[in-house]
Amino acid sequence: MRDVAALAGVGIKTVSRVINREPNVSSATIERVQSAATRLNYHPDIQAGNLRRSDRRTQTLGLLVGSVANPFSGAVHRSIEDAAASRGVAVFASSLDDDPARERVAVSAFLRRRVDGLILTPVSKSQGYLLSEQEHGTPVVFIDREPSGIDADAIVSNNAEGAALATRHLLEQGHRRIAFLGDRHDIWTASERRRGFLEELGRAGVPTGEAWLVEDLHDEHTAHAAIEGLFAGARRPTAVFSAQNLITIGAIRGLRERELQKKVALVGFDDVELGDLLDPGLSVIAQDPDRIGTLAAERVFARLDGDDRPPKTVVVPTTLIERGSGEIRPHE
Amino acid sequence: MRDVAALAGVGIKTVSRVINREPNVSSATIERVQSAATRLNYHPDIQAGNLRRSDRRTQTLGLLVGSVANPFSGAVHRSIEDAAASRGVAVFASSLDDDPARERVAVSAFLRRRVDGLILTPVSKSQGYLLSEQEHGTPVVFIDREPSGIDADAIVSNNAEGAALATRHLLEQGHRRIAFLGDRHDIWTASERRRGFLEELGRAGVPTGEAWLVEDLHDEHTAHAAIEGLFAGARRPTAVFSAQNLITIGAIRGLRERELQKKVALVGFDDVELGDLLDPGLSVIAQDPDRIGTLAAERVFARLDGDDRPPKTVVVPTTLIERGSGEIRPHE
């Protein structure tokens, strides 16, 4: 910046004014400063500036998700990026793989970089360690899962209702022996979906088949194995509700292997790319990751803009998409 | 930091030493400083530090991809993140949507944040504007597409060979009337794939059906329409090579609509999630995004570690995966 000032033959503060589009600079001076800046290929150091700036904003956001390679996370990320970019804010992203240790490390890495706000999918038992940051004025918004140990804004899908919707749909097709394939039970969304499933069975007066409640699955492989187990026995389910996208994929593979894909009904939670092109088409409870991301960004920026109303949780609706696999009638 | 020093009853420099794990501090002092830091919930400001630090590293990388919501980009992003995280480096990601203007804006946003290195999928005609940064010591590594107007490291798939491989495979099944569905012709990967396709046809002495070279497609919708056009006429192709993943999906939908998915052969460039579960299974030329990301991160860090050998392009192999759609014989 000093170099630019020298080349343009003005004071350093004038350069600062031009760069920041502050008023009270003659257009001739603006011209000279800008051409000097281009000549020198000058990029202002935003971090150095924010060291002294009154609002101390780094124009930076930290995003913590399951994995940036996961399509759900990718969609959320994208909509947050779009909202952020329109405000000149850059986004750091970090993958947690549902590992609480990584959550702590990543949060700390972002805090050291003085992000203006944090958007995260919580993994740890409690996020109380963020209380001091929140009080200190750094907005914290939770996505996908509700926080615990801290009162903060959250944007989540209506997991229990979505699961109930899936379950009701299967019941309506005449199924009574419905298996539930769930993620790790300590994950909030997993337990919510399980709750929705069980409550809906309860409402319908269908006894809960304990044997068909398979939990703590976490990927395609374990889900595939779970299907193996379910259909190895004598008393088999006639329908499956797979409560997470990777689990759904594992379930499809498992059913295919036994050539049951057209005999056993399947509804998945969370949509899957190309689900409509499978045979049968995959029926799902679709979430709305774009909307989750957009709302999360909106909350962070509203907080940064001074909104100090009590935190609240926004629930984003899910929708049942019927494509065939969920409309299969009970068999045998 | 001053507060921590005060609470621990030591000088500010001692705190700095403890935080940075510098030697020559008694373990008793370390103890006191650390407990004070925890008590105050202190996170050092990495940017302020790097203002004065000799190497001026921000421990930050900028990544520019097509879209963080695209699975290919997501996989690349993830492997870069993993490599970066192990060095304590955080990653900024930005989506370009193949828009040159966005490229300039995003690069500038990252440069203002003083990223230590840049990994990008180029979109603009020339990346000469990065020359001065590169000379200034900021490593620039290109992924997916080769740079132009600048000599820099690049990690790319063997696009032409992969396309030739797909084409040869279709020729071997007996096809002679093969349609090519390509992305925008000004995109480097698109023209490379087109070149591989045409060269392979040439080697086989098969005349190039101009009518079947459909380019400048860019998404599912336009690809779907392209299939409509191809199969509306009297003289139709017996096989399709779709040279990009969204185009492949559009092509599948188009063929399905005409119930041709089991009659017209299809090979796609770039793998697609669940491609193996379709009927017929989708044959593809698979890229290796993990490897591209890993190698790109490796290059950036090698440069940061002082590697000053001449830049070079690393070509990552692609592989043909046969799943059915590419093994359909010519029909009618």
Next chain:
DNA sequence: CTGAAAGCGCTAACAG
């Protein structure tokens, strides 16, 4: 082993 002083690139506050 520890601390005081200077300065990184920038902006706030105040002069001219």
Next chain:
DNA sequence: CTGTTAGCGCTTTCAG
């Protein structure tokens, strides 16, 4: 309309 001075939180340099 423009420049000067101080200081953001830290590391460097140098002196205890």
